[in-house]
Amino acid sequence: MNKLLKLPIFLGVVGCLCGGVLSLTNFITKDKIAQDEYERANAAYYKHFAEFKTKKEVALTDELKAGGVTLKEEIFSDEQQTASLGYIYTCSVVGFAGKSSPINFTLSFADGKINNYVNLGHGESAQGAKFLDWLDKGGNNLTNLDAGKAETGSSVTYGAISKAFSLCTADYLANYNK
């Protein structure tokens, strides 16, 4: 009887002590882990706005939806969402008259002009992606996409991307000038 009680009690005590140590470690590390995970999840936002803190989704117009824009967000540098930094449009477009692979990217605007372009991934071949590489390098400050038409693969990707660029720019400026 003595042994019957002693063994489970001993195991219980060891388990409780280990649980306590684990709780303490979790208490010490949880904030750092949560902060890192938040930053990782929002890494793309920091590429557009280094001071990014919070974001607010904005309703899309039918025209934007039809042009491949999947998300429009206003970006703020504070928790209260009073200090606006600009807007980010997330796009997923398909080149070659809808027969190619999707090209995913985000485009941001601030102070009445294009702020940055971030490539989120595409299914183009190395040759087909030359125009996208040109954009990644900040091709012509992203203001004149026609200058990249000479790049290989632009015939496949240029049309869809420039259409999305134009739509986003028009939408941003229409609201900016209000």
Add this chain to the structure above:
Amino acid sequence: MKKLKVFLNGLLYENPTLVIFLGMCPALGTTGTIENAVYMSLCVLFVLFLSNVIISSIRKIVPNEVRIPVYIIIIATLVSIVDMLFHAYLPYDVYQSLGSFISLIVVNCIILGRAESFASKNKVSDSIIDALGYSAGFAMAIIVVAFFRELIGTGALSWAGHSLQIIPSEYAIKLFSTNSGAFITLGLVVAGYTAIMEAVKAKKAAKEKLAENK
């Protein structure tokens, strides 16, 4: 003298990876880069050191019938602590590439083996030396394997995002970066290590024979 013997036992004569082939899972899975191998070695050092210290300290009060569950609970706790600390403070890429191998330390035979066969029978100071010897032996083996795999497989050695190209990348043999390459490299390192140890033994024996004849 006894302490040095205990240390050298883990480091050389009973090297866990190269001689008694324990803990082969991380030895194969985390040796793609030197950086991963170093962090895995630190993980094993932390867990083995503390598990040996704790188990040796409580060896007289642990009932024999429940000693294995107690060891497992202690080791699992230490592994979970390492996992949380690595998640919080290690570069995320490194943490991700170590992946499940950190959790798998719970079932690493080196840790449980040393707990059962050494720490539970010896005093704390000897258990510390034993943990250091075995950790050093494990670290030495997997870092050597990782060095050859990374160098031959990619032609470069990298650390924290910085890379030093030693062999032009077109001469790199990609096979060594794959799982098959891990087996091949480990086999070659074991063969080389065994040859060196045999040569040392033979030399020592010849010396002793010469001394006897004199």
